Amino acid sequence: MIPDPSSQVTAADLDARGELTTSPGPSGRTNRSRRINGFRTLSDIAPAAHQALSAEIWDYVCGGAGTEATVRRNRKALDRLLLRPRMLRGVADRDTTTTLLGTPLAFPVVLAPVGGLSLFTPQGALSVAYAAHATGIVPFVGILTSPRLEDVAADVNGPLFFQLYVQGDRSWLTEMVRRVEAAEFSALAVTVDTPIHPRRERDIRNDFVPEKARERPNLTGTSRPSTGRDAGRFRMSFDWDELGWLRSITELPLVVKGILTPEDAGLAAELGADAIYVSNHGGRQLDHAPATIEMLPAVVQAVAGRAQVIVDGGFARGTDVVKALALGADAVAIGRLMCWALAAGGRQGLEHALHLLQEEVSVTMAQLGVTTVSALGPESVMTAPA
Numbered sequence: 021m022i023p024d025p026s027s028q029v030t031a032a033d034l035d036a037r038g039e040l041t042t043s044p045g046p047s048g049r050t051n052r053s054r055r056i057n058g059f060r061t062l063s064d065i066a067p068a069a070h071q072a073l074s075a076e077i078w079d080y081v082c083g084g085a086g087t088e089a090t091v092r093r094n095r096k097a098l099d100r101l102l103l104r105p106r107m108l109r110g111v112a113d114r115d116t117t118t119t120l121l122g123t124p125l126a127f128p129v130v131l132a133p134v135g136g137l138s139l140f141t142p143q144g145a146l147s148v149a150y151a152a153h154a155t156g157i158v159p160f161v162g163i164l165t166s167p168r169l170e171d172v173a174a175d176v177n178g179p180l181f182f183q184l185y186v187q188g189d190r191s192w193l194t195e196m197v198r199r200v201e202a203a204e205f206s207a208l209a210v211t212v213d214t215p216i217h218p219r220r221e222r223d224i225r226n227d228f229v230p231e232k233a234r235e236r237p238n239l240t241g242t243s244r245p246s247t248g249r250d251a252g253r254f255r256m257s258f259d260w261d262e263l264g265w266l267r268s269i270t271e272l273p274l275v276v277k278g279i280l281t282p283e284d285a286g287l288a289a290e291l292g293a294d295a296i297y298v299s300n301h302g303g304r305q306l307d308h309a310p311a312t313i314e315m316l317p318a319v320v321q322a323v324a325g326r327a328q329v330i331v332d333g334g335f336a337r338g339t340d341v342v343k344a345l346a347l348g349a350d351a352v353a354i355g356r357l358m359c360w361a362l363a364a365g366g367r368q369g370l371e372h373a374l375h376l377l378q379e380e381v382s383v384t385m386a387q388l389g390v391t392t393v394s395a396l397g398p399e400s401v402m403t404a405p406a
């Protein structure tokens with residue numbers, strides 16, 4: 021559920037507690053987003069971001085498709101799952117580490133690809149990558165972010181995953197894949213839930229056009245078609261055969277992002293995907309799509325160990341992350357929580373949020389009587405009686 025900032029701690033509360041830093045940022049400007057970085061709990065982050073962002077950017081990040089039923093459902097479905105604690109199991113030493121696509125993670129969380137990161141913090145994808153590496157995890161760098169993918173890879177010293185929207189023909193795709201390989205990204209994700217731009221009603225009402233608001237340097241100078249049926253943001257004719265072809269042209273681990281059904285998960289695993297990324301785009305694409313946590317067990321069953329499984333959609337707490345791991349996910353991605361943390365406190369804000377999230381995961385594991393990520397299983401969760 022989109023947090024109602026009025027019902028939570030606000031920036032004014034933080035101010036009253038002396039938790040707002042008022043020093044100017046490196047540029048000498050007192051950027052509002054840099055000042056609000058004193059949150060102490062994960063619940064404090066969204067209200068602080070609400071204070072830091074303009075109304076239209078707040079709506080852009082929080083909003084979803086149509087009536088936003090799926091945005092709400094992601095959250096409600098997580099809340100309907102209960103955790104079943106087991107006692108007296110010796111939980112003094114806990115290990116939250118895991119491995120995703122051959123890359124070690126300090127805890128089973130990754131940063132979802134988000135376009136327009138510079139709307140939240142000036143250095144965009146760079147701040148995200150620094151914060152991820154400082155906390156031992158990996159970001160998906162989205163094609164619609166800035167700076168250019170080559171510049172992010174050159175600047176940071178740690179593993180990066182890349183996310184591609186299919187916006188052109190095979191020669192355009194080959195060009196993009198070769199760039200991602202040359203920049204030594206560790207995995208390539210293709211987002212498949214976006215054949216067409218949805219109606220996001222908050223943006224429509226606000227006259228907010230993300231394409232105009234955000235820079236897209238990764239697309240500059242590429243051979244994207246500007247006319248014809250596939251012109252514009254997405255190549256609507258992209259299908260399973262084309263995905264199979266994409267699989268065949270690269271050795272990079274391939275992630276298929278935006279899978280919701282076991283049927284599609286099976287197809288993606290069959291054609292050699294290394295990870296199935298269960299996502300409804302945070303409720304931003306198809307309104308009334310199911311919550312991701314509802315679909316996760318069937319997807320895990322269909323994949324049957326042929327690929328790893330990542331999930332996102334409404335994840336905001338350590339308990340949420342642990343629920344998905346118990347149901348068979350290998351890692352959880354966070355989208356809006358990352359954006360809010362960036363808006364509230366820039367790179368340091370995101371780092372702090374990730375430390376809090378890791379701490380919550382570790383505490384939850386202890387309370388469930390589990391000491392390693394791989395020991396989490398379905399016996400740790402149950403659905404709340406209606």
Ligand SMILES: Cc1cc2nc3c(=O)[nH]c(=O)nc-3n(C[C@H](O)[C@H](O)[C@H](O)COP(=O)(O)O)c2cc1C
Nearest residue numbers: 132133134135162211301302332333334354355356
């Ligand atoms: C502001 C915003 C921009 C996004 N941009 C992209 C994108 O460029 N590519 C993509 O695959 N997903 C994009 N997503 C979807 C996220 O990757 C992720 O699936 C979603 O945010 C997860 O749900 P959560 O926000 O509830 O954590 C975006 C999400 C948000 C909130």
